[in-house]
Amino acid sequence: MNVNFLTAVMVLALTGAFLPVINRIFRITGLAGVAISSVGYVAGILLIAISDSGNEILNNFFVTDEVSRLIGVLIILASWMLMSVLYWILNKDKYVNEIIGAVLISTAGALLLISSTNFVSLIISMELMTMPTYLMVLFVFDDRAIEAGIKYFFNGTLAVGMLLFGVSLLYAMTGSFEFSVLAQKLFKDPLVMLAAVFILAGFGFKITAFPFHFWGPDVYDGTCPGVAALLTGISKSAAFIALMRVVFESLPLFGEGGMSHQLTIIFAIIAAITMTVGNLLALAQRRVSRILAYSSVAHAGYTLVAFAALSTPLSVTGILYHSVAYMFMKTAAFLCFAVLLFVWGAKTMDDYKGLGKREPILAALFLVFLLSLAGVPPMAGFISKVFVFTAAVKAGMLWLALIGLLNSAFSVAYYIWIAKQMYLEEPTLEKPVNDRKDRNLVLIPLGLMAAILILFGIWVNPVLNAAGQFVSGL
């Protein structure tokens, strides 16, 4: 791992840790808080930008390559925008600096997670990413949030328990924590196979893949939506990148004698069920937060389609692109929901009626994110789906691509349903719950996210180059 990259992680974590301390001395809120945390974010981005040179450290545990650099910058960007919106929403709240501190530490964990190349570092960084979020889910502290927090805590510990069990089994059998030893013994020793299943199950919880998806919607719905944005957007994308490293760096996949076909069918079935279940359940929801939550389950399914295509290098492109697009569009969609919930108290589909008239620009931005989730060009959500399904067809799974595309076409029904409620219906909500003077400020980070989504929908080079380098490094 590059020293500069590690410094970026440190800077973010320390900014997060000191934010509550600074708050004790000079009460910081709103813009001041954004300014102080932004120092950490900007420093992080700059340090990652120069992380292609400098000393190497901890090379057994972490790696700094093109993927971790690109995804690192994008995670920081997404988290930066999230932080700004959270500060705006929680302006009056007593513990706002504590929650932002947790966001920063969790982001630092995500940065470590996407660069880990060893099961020990993987588990440590995953815990670093997850621990602060246990706290954040409880933040609202009403009955629903406590229920969500407990559910999240138990599921999170269950996930990490499975992961740990799998890894310790692997260590007992092979005496190593390296990704690559998993492959050498995988199909020879049934206990190693069992270890692989447990590791996969641990990841299944994190990425809300079927049949481990039950906690997701309850938690995203129960907690403050700004926190849900972090959980479902950034944490999940980072987990996807980590899973990609585990799968691709442990298994000799490409070419003759590749070990892909046994795994392919498992991933393909999980992917098909996950996206179908996510979309069908999303169609049945009345609360917008639950729709977004189930759509995030469906999107986990799309990414798993790319995993199922692991016999072809295009698979890496699909995973990377969909993680990038998903990170921005899902985070931003939840943030839009958070702002609308805060200002208008809009929770259900009925509340969303006519919000396009009440909040023209915010609703238009929300529409951009929803259309991106639905896969309408020219947003990044479209081109990422193109890569995912191209990979699936390339791997000889036309049926999976067809299921995925049909799913994506039917999922449009609920995204466009929200658009319909916002623009085509008459308003039901008369007065804002919280009328803030500085309403327009919150549009800046959201507008930036929309711009990034459209940019990445057309300018595909950074992600494709990173994917190319990752594949050639295998």
Next chain:
Amino acid sequence: MVLLSMILVPVILAPFAWLGEKLNRDFPKFLSLGVGLFLALTTAYLIVKYPGNGFAFEELYRIYPPFDFNLHLAIDGISLVLLAIVAFLSITVTLSSWNVEKPGAFFFLVLMFLGPMVGVFASLNLLWFFIFWEFTLVPMFFHIGIWGAENRIYAAMKFFIYTHLASVFLLLGIIVLYLHTHTFDFLKLLEMGVDSSVAKLVWILMFIGFAVKMPVVPFHTWLPDAHVQAPSPISVFLAGLLLKMGAYGLLRWEIFLFPHTSKFFAPFMAFIAVLTIFYAGFRALAEDHIKRMVAYSSINHMGFVLLGLSAMTAAGISAAIYEMVGHALVISLLFMIAGYIHHKTHTWYISEMGGIMKKIPLLMTMFVIGVLAAVGLPGTAGFVGELSVMLAAFDYYGWVMIIVPLASALGAGFFMWMLQRAVFGPLREGFENLQSLKELPLVENLPLALYIAAFIFVGIVPSVVFNLYNPVVNMFAQLFR
């Protein structure tokens, strides 16, 4: 830069229409008119400079060459004709919506629609073609959903979901094609032979996408709802441009790219075309709702377009393109006037009308001219189009096609019957003192006159249109041998 500017100028100026409404309510429509004039002038420039054959005005913007994700723009005679329709309709639609409610949002969406529409006809990169193709849905959804009639929300949702679902098959076809050729570029694909079994799979997948847009039976059910609920100017966009996308895509990306596979499927296409012609004709005959009737006659005409394309000869393809032009001009006029009739009589149903010729002679005269053109009166675009399609179909399929002129008679039947019930005859009770039943203002009459002038002009001098694309069609027709 010309083609790129034709795509970008409307899209970039679109937000200003929205913002400008706050300053001056009249600003958006003048902006839209200005963009329409810009498109018309650039198209005129392109027509003048067009060398007569092959692709011209090539522009290549490399984005990611290894994936062939490059914006490759170029036009030939066929695209040029369709660009001319885009420019013409952008002006007439702006004039027809001169007094629309919420002009800022309306013209914002109009401009957001026009840019990608140019892109569809000018893109030689299949993936970019799809991007433009798909994006046109979004403005159209809001146009139908916000400005539509009573049942607009249902129609808008049905339109979006139905056509998006169809696009999924098109996208899958594009992906399969890419994986076998590693290119999206039309010119490279043209040189490359595609394995016949792959070509058949791609052909079927893409055909589903194009057939829904055209639309042909049995994929037509979204269209009557969308047309009936859409405001009349938007019906013009739907009929004049959105349906043309399907026919153009079929021609450019299936018939030209896979001539042999298309030849294999030609009888199938011809069967669907004849089915469409008859089915839509009979539905129109049974229809009491005047706009729905025009919508079915629009499907009927698109059946003729598909029949011309299925003939797989230079004559058939030329005829189909001509029929597309005629359809865009004639059906647009009919949709506009059907909308005005509803506006004036407050009813959609033919059985509740009668004798309105006596009250609004000028508008109804234009309606009769439009109907005659749709039926195929010599001297209008409708006649040339239908006749040349039928001749080409006879030529290729022989005497089986004797049934097609019968369908033409069917078209004459439902239109004339409608005229007799709704327009002529004694004036219906209650219409005598109806305040709304009066002639249109000039600004709304102007586009109608433009449609009539255009279709009579191209009907009398069809060579104006034919000459633009005939060399191109002849060149591609070499592939069918």
